[in-house]
Amino acid sequence: MNLRKFLALAAMLLLPFSAALAADYSVFKTEGEVRLLHKGDSLWRAAQKREPLALQDRVRIGEASSIAIVDGQSGRIYRCAVAGEKRVHELIDSAKESAARVSALACKELAAELKANPSQSNNQRVGAAYRGENDLKQLDQLAKYLPKDKKIALTVIRQDGMVHFALKNRTGKSLYVNVLKTAADGTRSICFDFQPAALCEGLLLPPRKEMELPQYEFIDDGAAYSAFSSNFPYDTRALQLRLR
Amino acid sequence: MRKRYRDLLLVVLMAAAAWGLSAFAMYNIANLPLFTGSAAADWEMSDLYGAVGKRRDVLQKSGDITLVALDGCDRAGMADALELLAYMEPRALGLDVFFLQEDADGRRIEAALCDFPRLVLPFDLHHPESVSFFQQRIPGAHEGFVNLLSSYATGTVRDFVCLKDGRASFPYALAGAPEGWGEAPVRLKFDGIDFPVIPAAELSLSDEADIRDRIVIAGMMEDPSDTHRSAVGEKSSGMLLHAYAAEMLLSHTRMRELPGWVSTLTALLLSLLFLWVSLLAKRKWDDAGTLLMRCLQLLAIFGLFLLGCRLYLEQNIYLDFSLTITMLALDALVFDIVAGAYALFAKNRTL
Numbered sequence: 001m002n003l004r005k006f007l008a009l010a011a012m013l014l015l016p017f018s019a020a021l022a023a024d025y026s027v028f029k030t031e032g033e034v035r036l037l038h039k040g041d042s043l044w045r046a047a048q049k050r051e052p053l054a055l056q057d058r059v060r061i062g063e064a065s066s067i068a069i070v071d072g073q074s075g076r077i078y079r080c081a082v083a084g085e086k087r088v089h090e091l092i093d094s095a096k097e098s099a100a101r102v103s104a105l106a107c108k109e110l111a112a113e114l115k116a117n118p119s120q121s122n123n124q125r126v127g128a129a130y131r132g133e134n135d136l137k138q139l140d141q142l143a144k145y146l147p148k149d150k151k152i153a154l155t156v157i158r159q160d161g162m163v164h165f166a167l168k169n170r171t172g173k174s175l176y177v178n179v180l181k182t183a184a185d186g187t188r189s190i191c192f193d194f195q196p197a198a199l200c201e202g203l204l205l206p207p208r209k210e211m212e213l214p215q216y217e218f219i220d221d222g223a224a225y226s227a228f229s230s231n232f233p234y235d236t237r238a239l240q241l242r243l244r
Numbered sequence: 245m246r247k248r249y250r251d252l253l254l255v256v257l258m259a260a261a262a263w264g265l266s267a268f269a270m271y272n273i274a275n276l277p278l279f280t281g282s283a284a285a286d287w288e289m290s291d292l293y294g295a296v297g298k299r300r301d302v303l304q305k306s307g308d309i310t311l312v313a314l315d316g317c318d319r320a321g322m323a324d325a326l327e328l329l330a331y332m333e334p335r336a337l338g339l340d341v342f343f344l345q346e347d348a349d350g351r352r353i354e355a356a357l358c359d360f361p362r363l364v365l366p367f368d369l370h371h372p373e374s375v376s377f378f379q380q381r382i383p384g385a386h387e388g389f390v391n392l393l394s395s396y397a398t399g400t401v402r403d404f405v406c407l408k409d410g411r412a413s414f415p416y417a418l419a420g421a422p423e424g425w426g427e428a429p430v431r432l433k434f435d436g437i438d439f440p441v442i443p444a445a446e447l448s449l450s451d452e453a454d455i456r457d458r459i460v461i462a463g464m465m466e467d468p469s470d471t472h473r474s475a476v477g478e479k480s481s482g483m484l485l486h487a488y489a490a491e492m493l494l495s496h497t498r499m500r501e502l503p504g505w506v507s508t509l510t511a512l513l514l515s516l517l518f519l520w521v522s523l524l525a526k527r528k529w530d531d532a533g534t535l536l537m538r539c540l541q542l543l544a545i546f547g548l549f550l551l552g553c554r555l556y557l558e559q560n561i562y563l564d565f566s567l568t569i570t571m572l573a574l575d576a577l578v579f580d581i582v583a584g585a586y587a588l589f590a591k592n593r594t595l
Contacts, residue, residue, distance in 0.1 A: 075305040095301035
């Protein structure tokens with residue numbers, strides 16, 4: 001074997017090792033229970049973001065948990081969501097293998113599609129959040145026009161001294177719905193004021209959909225009810241305060 | 245000779261019937277009670293390709309973009325986070341939050357924003373007056389509209405635009421308005437990339453390399469008012485959608501698509517071919533021929549799906565095989581109906 005052949009062979013043999021040495025692995029993100037045992041340690045510890053990893057370190061992934069490992073040199077991210085214990089290099093190899101099997105992934109996706117139950121979701125089209133805590137102009141408008149809302153049909157179902165509601169969205173777009181209660185003395189309040197700041201999602205009614213809410217019963221004290229809607233989510237407690 | 249013309253006519257008629265049925269299947273089945281309320285009507289082949297891509301366990305960390313999640317912060321918390329961010333010297337900041345009302349903490353936010361070398365603030369194309377109170381007061385700040393392109397009734401986001409009426413979109417402004425992107429919608433590519441996400445509370449502990457000289461988008465990741473149905477998820481935050489768009493612009497990634505008529509022509513030609521071969525196989529091997537064609541049909545459907553996936557994921561080419569696959573599936577149905585009709589009403593003649 002001449003020198004050139006020897007060098008070529010040595011380079012080929014060393015290539016995988018040099019790649020491993022050049023890599024700079026660390027934890028990119030974790031979900032659920034992920035524990036690490038560094039080589040030479042005897043104590044399993046919870047994986048921390050950006051924690052450096054060696055190829056021989058062990059990773060223990062709990063049920064419904066996952067880890068993503070990033071190679072700082074190449075920027076490649078390797079994910080693993082399979083419960084069990086693996087060494088870091090095994091995890092990276094299995095991620096590479098799995099990513100290469102497009103057919104298997106496609107079959108998995110098709111199976112998942114069959115089981116999936118897609119639902120209507122927020123169809124607002126402005127991709128930014130509002131943080132004007134003190135600016136309640138929109139709520140002022142909402143409070144002002146509450147009784148005139150014709151977009152929502154309300155059915156008040158009275159039963160055994162209790163009352164619950166069925167609401168129907170008459171429009172072609174999703175609306176955040178609620179029910180206004182007007183007591184005999186004229187005081188007004190909203191029935192569903194359990195939502196924390198700006199989390200109105202539970203009250204989002206898809207276009208032309210009807211929903212009955214038997215799980216939310218109120219004492220029937222003879223008050224009048226009307227439905228109202230808004231096309232933006234709002235802090236229900238803030239609206240309640242304005243009505244008072 | 246006459247028989248050959250009759251066969252050709254028969255195949256063309258069957259293909260036409262399959263085409264009609266496919267239109268019914270694609271546009272009307274979604275309205276059956278089984279599907280009512282689901283998003284079945286709002287579906288494109290690219291959703292499936294993208295979802296397969298999302299399942300891949302090897303991704304690329306974005307080389308330019310980091311997301312800072314301001315969820316759970318009040319204005320004071322956001323001001324703290326932005327002050328710290330400015331200190332960490334990112335290349336640019338895109339703030340995906342509106343601050344309509346001026347107050348003391350709002351003014352702190354304004355002061356922090358002045359320290360970024362490049363700043364992009366959001367505005368709504370339909371309500372340009374509803375911008376942050378400091379929008380016009382920060383020198384050199386850029387604006388980008390945050391309106392998302394969504395299709396159909398359920399508002400699924402699949403595309404983005406760079407320019408509209410000469411005004412830049414948020415991701416386009418953030419990417420530094422690169423050349424070569426016009427007003428036409430661009431298909432978003434969701435797979436293959438992941439962004440470092442740093443919650444505002446963890447900024448002080450974060451790796452400086454994830455911030456310094458990178459483009460940072462700060463906004464709400466979990467806010468329901470800014471979550472949208474996208475091609476790969478029921479709840480994608482607007483900020484994340486902007487990040488995917490900006491990443492495509494920065495990496496010059498563009499999905500190539502064939503015109504719609506090419507997809508239609510492919511579907512028709514494959515359908516005609518399938519029916520012709522089915523006819524020949526049925527004549528030559530009778531029921532065994534039909535069985536063979538069923539197997540071929542399944543293989544062809546799966547093969548097209550795989551081909552579409554691979555081209556989409558590996559070559560950034562989008563081939564919409566939805567009509568082809570539907571027609572191939574319905575060809576068999578039409579063929580069976582015609583063969584059954586022959587068996588019933590033309591006993592002395594073969595198909």
